Amino acid sequence: MQFTSSQSELSNHLSLVSRVVPSRPNHPILANVLLEADAENGLVSLTGFDLSIGIKTEFAANVLKSGKVTLPAKLLNDIVSRLPEGELTLKQSAQDEETINLVSTSGEFQIRGLNASQYPNFPTLDEADPLILPIAALIEGLKGVLFAASNEDTKQILTGVHLKGNQEQLEFAATDSHRLAVVETPLEESASQESKLNLSVTIPAKALRELERIISSRLEDETITLYVSDGQLAFDSGAQRLVSRKLDGNYPAYSQLIPKSFKRTAAIERKSLISKLELVSVLADQKNHLVKFSLDTKKSEVELSVDAQELGNAKEIIAADITGDSGEIAFNVKYLLDGLKALPSTDILMQFNEPNQPVIFSPLGGAKMTYLVMPVQIIK
Amino acid sequence: MQFTSSQSELSNHLSLVSRVVPSRPNHPILANVLLEADAENGLVSLTGFDLSIGIKTEFAANVLKSGKVTLPAKLLNDIVSRLPEGELTLKQSAQDEETINLVSTSGEFQIRGLNASQYPNFPTLDEADPLILPIAALIEGLKGVLFAASNEDTKQILTGVHLKGNQEQLEFAATDSHRLAVVETPLEESASQESKLNLSVTIPAKALRELERIISSRLEDETITLYVSDGQLAFDSGAQRLVSRKLDGNYPAYSQLIPKSFKRTAAIERKSLISKLELVSVLADQKNHLVKFSLDTKKSEVELSVDAQELGNAKEIIAADITGDSGEIAFNVKYLLDGLKALPSTDILMQFNEPNQPVIFSPLGGAKMTYLVMPVQIIK
Structure with a gap:
């Protein structure tokens, strides 16, 4: 050589x-x-x-x-x-x-x-049907859900991202059982393929983080080819090929978890919500990571508060367009920040029914993303 | 309040x-x-x-x-x-x-x-005589020697920097017993004080790293006041005051270690020596950190070589102005790099007698700094 x-x-x-x-x-x-x-x-x-x-x-x-x-x-x-x-x-x-x-x-x-x-043989997956996926959809989907996959190897299927696809759209989902992120990206005509796209596969998050790196240098209007066989899959961009085993098992039926209607909503500016949450998290992280949202419909504001008992407490106010009754609901601030950082819009919509039921955060306008967080019960 | x-x-x-x-x-x-x-x-x-x-x-x-x-x-x-x-x-x-x-x-x-x-009382050291030190001299001295102080608490006095001063100059020295760095900075008339400057004190490197940070935002023509009492010392810049205990014991008589004359010298461009050493250190660090210098007087070049046995080996050539006989000498590449990075000049002068005797690295022109490294015996 x-x-x-x-x-x-x-x-x-x-x-x-x-x-x-x-x-x-x-x-x-x-x-x-x-x-x-x-x-x-x-x-x-x-x-x-x-x-x-x-x-x-x-x-x-x-x-x-x-x-x-x-x-x-x-x-x-x-x-x-x-x-x-x-x-x-x-x-x-x-x-x-x-x-x-x-x-x-x-x-x-x-x-x-x-x-x-x-050196071991590198899988070729020659026999599998090629599925053409647009890079732009992959980038959007991975950015929106990868962070929510579990990092604990014992959680098996939850260490992956579930990818579903048909002729009209790709749907990405990841959950570690505390929170769930779902992104739907429409497929344009041009990306449709000869072989019918009917995809349902769970891919290790670790492999997808490498895929993110590989496609980050590509143009958004390019495509990548996915091959799925019984136990393995491959992403092929021409000069680079990533292979990975598939994750076995049934992925949780997550769409059942997402409420269909909501009694209360709050529209909030995303970046200032993030910076105020990061501020109060300094105290929350000393204790139980708990931050309380108090929605005031009349004043059109949300008070973010943390009580770290013997260490002290914190209160920050943020403007919000609120519908429904005033009320209180509490979260693990870490889960909240992860999702808010991945949401792709200037303003976000928070939607929920009761303080012990799932809360949905989604972008106001633009992409279609759903971030579900279970609230934490407040002891009064 | x-x-x-x-x-x-x-x-x-x-x-x-x-x-x-x-x-x-x-x-x-x-x-x-x-x-x-x-x-x-x-x-x-x-x-x-x-x-x-x-x-x-x-x-x-x-x-x-x-x-x-x-x-x-x-x-x-x-x-x-x-x-x-x-x-x-x-x-x-x-x-x-x-x-x-x-x-x-x-x-x-x-x-x-x-x-x-x-809260404990902060020492005032009011009774001590003030010694006025120029910021520029302190910055130069600390940059040139701080890295050479020992990080092992058990080495006691070697965890400090020894500072000597008279009317004409300040001298900084630090050694961890493997290498020694000495910087001499002249004092200008204007910086001399009413009280006679006759200083000899060993200051913990940890305190001096904080001093470096404090004075980094000061102008080079400003001064700082040093107070030394029996067990403690203080640097006072007006708005900031740093106090520290002194290190007890006799600092090693390091000037005896520095040879007065040399049989061989090599003048080398500092930055390219650093980058070539960093390159071969990739292999050296897998083994024993050993790099061999082979001086070739006729060719006016030094070969830097590493033999990492079963892993491989490396050779890099660098131009040098050499006086004296050709020959070989070996070093721990980490010690060498530390000193070369602290030397303040474009070209450096390497001086030694025999391959088992101390080697001196110093700047060619400009500031007065001496970096002494003990070579490593090569088994042939």
């Missing part, structure tokens, strides 16, 4: 795949990145794979000799990212084909790797 | 004193900041003190009622720093004089404190 590429290109692609490479895997070769050079097509590909999530990325390079090798991902990434801008040549050592000479303008590294034949 | 000040002014002064307030002190009141308001002079002072290091800072405010109270430093700092720009009023509650109402444009916090009478 021998190829020459620019330091910046190699470094960018390495940092992309390095993120899925485990630091202390059961099998040593999984801590390596697979480098494959193809002289015929002038292409180099890099692969990182922990057997659950994998990323393969491809770029054009001046390939003098085809071949493949695996190298320690972290070490290679640390070296290449620190090298000065300019051309880099990677070539197999004449003495030892598992050793790579990395030659830059100022010096030379020799890095020992492991034989590529031991 | 009652006063009004701007959010930004209160926040800046709070963050200054909060840094020395311990998070989990033996006595609860030491986790608090002391607030004192003086209506007669329109001044508010804040004090943080862990009985070893203390900072007191003073600013003008609209004081309606004199008084003092202590409040939890972290909580108060977190709240005030998040409040919007604008006027803040702090006043003692009518019901409970240890409770402070903090009123901003948008809301109100009540914070419970502890009675100021229990």
Whole structure:
């Protein structure tokens, strides 16, 4: 194997795949990145794979000799990212084909790797039907729900995002059982496919965070192809492919949780609600994370209050357009802030019935997002 | 107590004193900041003190009622720093004089404190002679040596910086027994004092890091006053006062360690030496932090090499003006980088005799700094 590429290109692609490479895997070769050079097509590909999530990325390079090798991902990434801008040549050592000479303008590294034949096969999913998804819809959906997925591995299916799709729309949902985020994005005609889109799959949030990173550099009017097979799925953007196992099990029937009608609503400016909540959370976080909303219909304002008992207390007032009766309702301030930060509008609408029933936060105008939070019972 | 000040002014002064307030002190009141308001002079002072290091800072405010109270430093700092720009009023509650109402444009916090009478006395050092030190000399000296002081509490006197002064110059020194940094700064006539300057004191590095922060916002042509008593010392800049205990014991006679003459020298461009060392340190840090310098007098270059055995190896070449014989010498790359980053010049001079004797790095031109590193024996 021998190829020459620019330091910046190699470094960018390495940092992309390095993120899925485990630091202390059961099998040593999984801590390596697979480098494959193809002289015929002038292409180099890099692969990182922990057997659950994998990323393969491809770029054009001046390939003098085809071949493949695996190298320690972290070490290679640390070296290449620190090298000065300019051309880099990677070539197999004449003495030892598992050793790579990395030659830059100022010096030379020799890095020992492991034989590529031991590297696991990267799933191809060739047999699955391709589903074409618009990048813009994916970006909007992931931004709106990813934060609400559970981070606890024991919660299994809740560590994923549920994705449903038909010809008209994609629906993203995530919940950790304390709160639920749902985003619906319409699909335009142009994005519809030959094969009928009828999708229902739960994808690990960890894989989708990598997908977010991959598509963040794409134009919003581009598309990405999704392949779903029995146990696995792949997102393919042409030069990059992300594969992941699917999460097994039935995703909760979340739409039943969302109330259909509401007795009370409050329209509030989102950013000032966030900054006032962050302020009172300084005290709330010392105690039980509890913040109380007191809606005053007549005054058209909401009082946000925290009582941290022996430490002190806090009160902030915010203007709101309120319909329905005045009243009090309390929340875990952390859950509230997560959702408010993900809502994509200038003003938000808060809707609820009774102080012990689910509360819905949604954007006023624009995108279609639903954020459901269970209130906390206030002991009087 | 009652006063009004701007959010930004209160926040800046709070963050200054909060840094020395311990998070989990033996006595609860030491986790608090002391607030004192003086209506007669329109001044508010804040004090943080862990009985070893203390900072007191003073600013003008609209004081309606004199008084003092202590409040939890972290909580108060977190709240005030998040409040919007604008006027803040702090006043003692009518019901409970240890409770402070903090009123901003948008809301109100009540914070419970502890009675100021229990707060320890802040040392005054009134009886000590004032020594006038130029800010510029202090900044230069601290930047050049602070990094070399030991971070291990068990090393006692080596956790400090030794400061010597006479009418002509100030000399700063720090060593952790692996390396030594010395900076000499000349004193101008104008900075000389009525009382004869004859200084020799070891000051905890932790206190000097706070001093660095305090004087960083001062003009270089200003001065600061140092008071030294038997067990303590204070730096007074007018509005801010930093007190610290002195470190007891005899500081090592470091000047004996610095060779007077050298057989070999190499002049090297500092920044490119740093970036090449950072590059090869990726491999060196996987093993024993060892980097070898091979000086080639004829070629006028130094080869920096690392052998990380089963992981690989690295070689980088850097141009150098060399006098004396070619030869090899090895270092711990971490110690080397620390010193090179602190040296204040474009080019540096490396001087040594034999590969097992101390090496001196110093700036070529400009300030007077000496960085001594013990080389590591190479096993051949």
